[in-house]
Amino acid sequence: MASTSTPSLPLQTGARNTSFPSSPTTKPFHANLHFPFSLPLTQLIAPVKSSRTAKYNEVVMDEEMDKIRRLQNGSDVRGVAVEGERGRTVDLTPPAVEAIAESFGEWVISGLEKEEEVKVSLGRDPRISGASLSVAVFAGLARAGCLAFDMGLATTPACFMSTLLPPFLYDASIMIIVNAGNGSGGFFTWDVLDKLGADTFGSLNLHPDGMFPNHIPNPEDKVAMALTRAAVLENTADLGIVFDTDVDRSGVVDNARNPINGDKLIALMAAIVLREHSGATIVTDARTSLALTRFITDRGGHHCLYRVGYRNVIDKGVQLNEDGIETHLMMETSGHGALKENHFLDDGAYMVVKIIIEMVRMKLTGSEEGIGSLIKDLEEPLESIELRMNILSEPQHAKAKGAEAIETFRDYIKEGKLPGWELDSCGDCWVSDGCLVDSNDTPASIDAQMYRAKVSDDENGQHGWVHLRQSIHNPNIAVNMQSTIPGGCHSMTRVLRDRFLIESGMDKVLEITQIDDYAKSGCV
Structure with missing residues (x-):
């Protein structure tokens, strides 16, 4: 840093x-x-x-x-x-x-x-x-x-x-559990919340320990969320907070012990931001659900789906603002999120402060509902899975081989070889061809290949999507799927395996054991 x-x-x-x-x-x-x-x-x-x-x-x-x-x-x-x-x-x-x-x-x-x-x-x-x-x-x-x-x-x-502003503080009169995961976030308890009068009794793992003895400091970690939910219940807290190691990501738990991360955290921040900036555009990575898009548009916002990678998402928001499109929130499902008002910085503590302010506002109006009430009408996908395919190549050639596989996937869809599959696009933000290609005058460079296809059939209409993404950090390809119908992910996996991977010969370039196992059993 x-x-x-x-x-x-x-x-x-x-x-x-x-x-x-x-x-x-x-x-x-x-x-x-x-x-x-x-x-x-x-x-x-x-x-x-x-x-x-x-x-x-x-x-x-x-x-x-x-x-x-x-x-x-x-x-x-x-x-x-x-x-x-x-x-x-x-x-x-x-x-x-x-x-x-x-x-x-x-x-x-x-x-x-x-x-x-x-x-x-x-x-x-x-x-x-x-x-x-x-x-x-x-x-x-x-x-x-x-x-x-x-x-x-x-x-x-x-x-x-340290390059811009002196510290700023917010007031609170609520009970908050902080789980810093033995990372850098303990300061938020004693240097911010405690000094402002919040009750933080029961907070967890506040002291830094580079061996991380209790759990991975990650708001997506199941152990981190389970411990925070238990602490919220035990202490009858209004809110639980989970930080990652360096506090550029966060997740929360509401007063009913419901974990709020991924799509739910994006929806919560979108609800807050759209109340302040009506009609604004929200940029997310392309792994978010169809239901999140409806949630945002139902509140008068616009949803721009874009490449996975928090820098990609944030940079797209900067670009849209430069092009005259009011874009106030950029957020990835991993918990990385940035706000225009905060210099487009991914700052987990700032996100939490916005949530606390909204919670205090609700209390001052006499509401007994917790912060989770803001997203109570967000539908969850019926099915959601992630599978991995390792690239069968020497490390120095893995990136090129992975790009070749994903470009072949795009070609198969554009040539109609996968009936009912269509490259996705959002329409409002000059993003087309599977939420990857910028069609404006200043397209951003591509750091890793990825495409999202929406999947439809005559009986159910559009009922899911498939997203293939080359990992930036490891020699593999991630396959994310969501479906709104029972068995939808299983069906899409079989089509992906039989009509694309085997038919194109990509099963010789990629190790498809996870795909094959799920296609046979329907179990991850």
Whole structure:
């Protein structure tokens, strides 16, 4: 989590000087450690020049460069930093991180074109690799000529806000359970809610522990949600909150112990936002339900389905606003969500604050209903499954093979080889061909191939959808399906297997065991 920042605590670095004004004189630049790979990757490692070893060094250089390139995942840098994950070796090493950080620092300096020192703040979450990788980042930034500042344990939104605004607070007079999952979110209990008078007795896992001894810090994790629901019941709380490790995602539990995440959380935020901004557009990833689209349109909003990936969803909202389409909420089913009013930042704590404010507003009007009442008419899909197909290829060729399989899927649908299957589109936002292709004047680049097909038949009309998505992080393809009729997912899986995967020969490129098992048994 790195961002250029107004400084708070300087470190000893190799920067050019340590004298600078207390506030930046130019617009701050934000990067959240989503390193730009539009810059030449040859800047990452300087090759050694030698008449005797030049050819050998070129080979070594190419190998090291390829390893570093594979750490890029969309707009992030991701890898394994600590031994222990089965089947994966450590690739996010301090030398690689230092090289990337140096290149990042040089890119920031070049982009800002400032005469004074470029200042970069760095925060981390409690993961046990944080300390060693932070040292590597500081070393790389210093070598680039940046002045680096250690924010220590910090949330991703806090790193962003270090470039923009002082803290702001909200009032509450309610009982709230916070489950921080031993990540960075414990502060929200004692530094925000407690000081504002909320009763947070019974909150869970508030103290950071990079081994995460109780459960995965993830609002989609079933254990996290179960523990939070139990705490809400035991303490008769008005609300339960679940944060992820660095608090850029959240989920909630209402006073009736109902978990609110995925489509439900998007619907809840949409209900709040559309009350404030009538007629606004809501951008989500293309794995959301047909019922969510109806929920949004019934409240006067517009629903733009877009590519999976929180950066894709948020960037689409930025683009729509630039094109004159009022878009106030961008949210992915994973819990990543951003608001226009909050600088398009995915900030789990800010989302929760919006929910708390709405809950207090309801209480002040005399309502005894919990926050869940805002989504009581949201229908849930009758069936919903996710299956995976591993790509049968060497790692360096997996992305190309996966793209080939998904493009073949698109061609089969467009050529009418799958009767009743049609590439989806939303119509209002210049997104067509399975919610992937931007048809406006400035289409966004594609980071991973994916398409969504809506499925219909004469008896039931449109009753479901199938979404194929190439994973950015792993060599596999995710298959998501939803259906509004009994047996719909099973039927769609059989068609996918028999009429596409086997008929096209893609079953030789993809390992389809999960597809085959579900097609035979109807059980995941």
